Amino acid sequence: MRDDEKYTNNEELLLYLQKLLDTPDTAALQEFFTELDILDIARTLESFPAKTRDYLWEYVPDAIIGEVLAEVDEDIRADYIEDLSASDVEQIVKGLDAQEVAEVLDVADEAIKTSVYASLDQDIRAQVENLHAYEDDVVGRYMDPETVNVKQGVSLEAVQRYIRIHHLLDDESQQIMITDKDKRLLGTLTLIDLIKQPQDAVVDDYMDDFFTLNDQMKVSDAAALLRSKELHFVPVCDSEGLLVGQLNSTDVLEITQDDADMTLKHMSGVSDEEEVFTPLCEAPKAAAFG
Secondary structure, X not given: XXXXXXXXOHHHHHHHHHHHHHOOXXXXXXXXXXXXXXXXXXXXXXXXXXXXXXXXXXXOOHHHHHHHHHHOOHHHHHHHHOOOOHHHHHHHHOOOOHHHHHHHHOOOOHHHHHHHHHHOOHHHXXXXXXXXXXXXXXXXXXXXXXXXXEEOOOEHHHHHHHHHHHOOOOOOOOEEEEEOOOOEEEEEEEHHHHHHOOOOOEHHHHOEOOOOEEOOOEXXXXXXXXXXXXXXXXXXXXXXXXXXXXXXXXXXXXXXXXXXXHHHHHHHOOOOOOOOOOOHHHOOHHHHHO
């Protein structure tokens, strides 16, 4: 069986992993986690009970531990770093963006936070401190503070050149923000227009109207808006209209999922600290895996 035929959905993926655990085939386990992307690794780890998860962490490549930690549930993240030293955490967050660093440090004690803050690049540190200043249940806490924004009057050719030189776009970037000199959001430019429209045109010519979220908006309210408008990318502004960040597709998914989970807990009469579901692989083996 070829690697791409091992599993076609999440259930098959977990069944295949359980088969590797039953062997155990250490080489295959290493290959398994090397092939998965960050989100798949995070969701896989969340599907197993703590004892098995502790064992599986050993097979997550060291180079992506920090990114995976930023994606897993908060209690799993806290459990992982509980016994780590400040220098361990400093190594883990090295190379992460501000949003990921903030997630990791959310569960660290104050001594570790202070030490890690001191080790960060000045710009990243400022962004992380800004994210941590928000309450946990508002949009600003979920946003990515790094945006691609340009001023009015700049040609599309100049914008493309600037982006290429500084490697500003990633897989989730969908729009470029147009701001004034004070970073007040004026409009957005799609990547399609940036590439396809005449390159001597200026960004103002193809600037779109925009929908924004306020950084202090409650996550529950934001989730309702995002679902009703089917939005996957949203600029985030403060009360003065200044651009402070953005929500990409992953952020939007996190907000809507967290809100759905919280709603389900409340409907079920479960407290915020309790889990609604037992991890899949904690179920009786005969029922879960035949």
